[in-house]
Amino acid sequence: MDDAFAAAQMNMTPHYQTVSQLMQDVDTLEVGDPNELSYDVVGELWREIQGDSNDCLSEESPHFESCFIQQARTRLKAADIIVSNHTLFFTDFYLKQKGMYGLFPEYEAVIFDEGHRIKDVFSKCFQKVGYVKEIENLFDRCLNKRSQWAKAVFEDVEADYPELPLKQAPS
Numbered sequence: 001m002d003d004a005f006a007a008a009q010m011n012m013t014p015h016y017q018t019v020s021q022l023m024q025d026v027d028t029l030e031v032g033d034p035n036e037l038s039y040d041v042v043g044e045l046w047r048e049i050q051g052d053s054n055d056c057l058s059e060e061s062p063h064f065e066s067c068f069i070q071q072a073r074t075r076l077k078a079a080d081i082i083v084s085n086h087t088l089f090f091t092d093f094y095l096k097q098k099g100m101y102g103l104f105p106e107y108e109a110v111i112f113d114e115g116h117r118i119k120d121v122f123s124k125c126f127q128k129v130g131y132v133k134e135i136e137n138l139f140d141r142c143l144n145k146r147s148q149w150a151k152a153v154f155e156d157v158e159a160d161y162p163e164l165p166l167k168q169a170p171s
């Protein structure tokens, strides 16, 4: 979001108006869901600003306290019973299998409704699908140093191999 706002301030994004509006409205949202907004946020922009476990800084994030994802995790931790859809359940399962933070706290028992759908949802969660647009977005983010991770990698490579003719894209 910070990167999107910085780009918006420099009028470098076609979504300038929406990002500016979002920055004004973000404190009024309860859970950070696009359904809480009275206007549309195009998918391309939402993918840019939404939380992402791949580049989440967790406690090191300057927005950790106000982060909707972290707040949701805290609420889930305090819950005795969590009602989830299959997709979220298996996303949590998948993340934990990969050694990442899951969405849900540890649980003792699970009751499945609509059990006949489990096979399909499970397959979808574990299949690997690559969308050209997502790969392009990832590439753009690296080039534009839009994630802390990409920035850190770039700086490390630059420091370790000063002889390489690296060029940083304008950020």
Ligand code: SF4
Pocket (backbone or CB within 6 Å): 051, 052, 055, 056, 057, 058, 059, 061, 062, 063, 064, 067, 068, 069, 070
């Ligand atoms: S805690 Fe992670 S997901 Fe939340 S704002 Fe920070 S980097 Fe984004």
